[in-house]
Amino acid sequence: MPELPEVEVTRLSFASAIAGAGVESVRLGKPLRWPLGATPAQLVGQHVRAVRRRGKYLLLDLDQGILLMHLGMSGSLSFSKQQPAPGAHDHFDLQTSRGLLRLHDPRRFGAVVYAPSEDSPEAQKLLGKLGLEPLSADFALDAFRAGLKRRGSAIKQVLLGGQVVVGVGNIYACETLFLAGIRPTLKASRITKPGSIRLHAAIFDVLTRAVAKGGSSLRDFSNAKGENGYFQLEAMVYGREGLPCKVCAKPVRLMRQGQRSTYWCAHCQKA
DNA sequence: AAAAGCCCCTGGATGC
DNA sequence: TGCATCCAGGGGCTTT
Structure with a gap:
């Protein structure tokens, strides 16, 4: 479903609100495209410093490492203080001090992957071969x-x-x-x-x-x-x-x- | 290296 | 109403 505009609009709709928030807990639903690659305990206590985008991936910068998020065909994110109990298709919750970031993805082609850094093999496997960013100066x-x-x-x-x-x-x-x-x-x-x-x-x-x-x-x-x-x-x-x-x-x-x-x-x- | 197919999965619309 | 079939905004992986 989501192409660059949808991913960017999603990013803009919560990036400033979540910036600086501390991770309090993590809830995993059904398996997504790949395993998270970290235990919830490794994420708890870290802070979300910024939210960037590369292609259709969202990159959440943490104190240590990054969280790569992809919406696949049917994914969408929500971020707010009050959220209902997770539904059947809510497969990732990041509870932070500023609100709950939730991935809703019925088809589960989406992913949330932890990587130690943007340059790490884990991240480069997904980002390494991506082309020019069309809305940046990169797009010569x-x-x-x-x-x-x-x-x-x-x-x-x-x-x-x-x-x-x-x-x-x-x-x-x-x-x-x-x-x-x-x-x-x-x-x-x-x-x-x-x-x-x-x-x-x-x-x-x-x-x-x-x-x-x-x-x-x-x-x-x-x-x-x-x-x-x-x-x-x-x-x-x-x-x-x-x-x-x-x-x-x-x-x-x-x-x-x-x-x-x-x-x-x-x-x-x-x- | 590049190109073409194959999957992953669920839900909604359509047709019989 | 029930059931089968097809389609959907993506993209990594395997095979040519």
């Missing part, structure tokens, strides 16, 4: 173009892969390619210079606007304060199969690329 056009040049697969798959640029999931891949006017099946290495310039700009534009709208709440996404996002209302193609393209009025198409749905407009995306 030249580096982006160089990344595309060495990929022979379809641009849609390359965007989803996260090794060239991070954070672009299925919704935003479809939306950015529409905005850039590029066919989702075009081999990344064959994108023209003007095409790559448009795509680079579209990624920044779409993700920035999505963050401003609070992300996309297709089913049940909400930030750590329980607030929904509204970017889905502005989607040009995602989820709009058969509906008229908002630009040219021809029907939006749906196709499969690597087990994922791709929505696109054959008339507007010809590059």
Whole structure:
């Protein structure tokens, strides 16, 4: 579910509130994607110094080490003083002096992993091969173009892969390619210079606007304060199969690329 | 090194 | 109403 905008919106919704909080207890529900890699006792007594983001991972800086959190397909976080008793899909609780941080994740593709540091093998296994951060100064056009040049697969798959640029999931891949006017099946290495310039700009534009709208709440996404996002209302193609393209009025198409749905407009995306 | 498939898991929508 | 099937915002792992 959550792509970069949803993860960033989540981060912004609790980062300042939790900063400085002391960890009082930890509760584990059903197993997530990986084991925590630490005992609750190792976390209790530490403080959450800051919450950062890398791609779709949240990094909670502790006094000693970091907590990597990933929301998978169905995860969401909540943070507040008063929370109900854990439900069947609440699989991680971090009780702090400022409130309870809770991961709700029905499908359990998400994860909470402790690592001794960001540079540790445990963390680098997950963060090591990630591409450029699209909303940071890191996202240089030249580096982006160089990344595309060495990929022979379809641009849609390359965007989803996260090794060239991070954070672009299925919704935003479809939306950015529409905005850039590029066919989702075009081999990344064959994108023209003007095409790559448009795509680079579209990624920044779409993700920035999505963050401003609070992300996309297709089913049940909400930030750590329980607030929904509204970017889905502005989607040009995602989820709009058969509906008229908002630009040219021809029907939006749906196709499969690597087990994922791709929505696109054959008339507007010809590059 | 890169690319393509395979899974992990649950719930909701759809169809018979 | 019941049951089977398909689909969903991700991504690491294994195999080519």
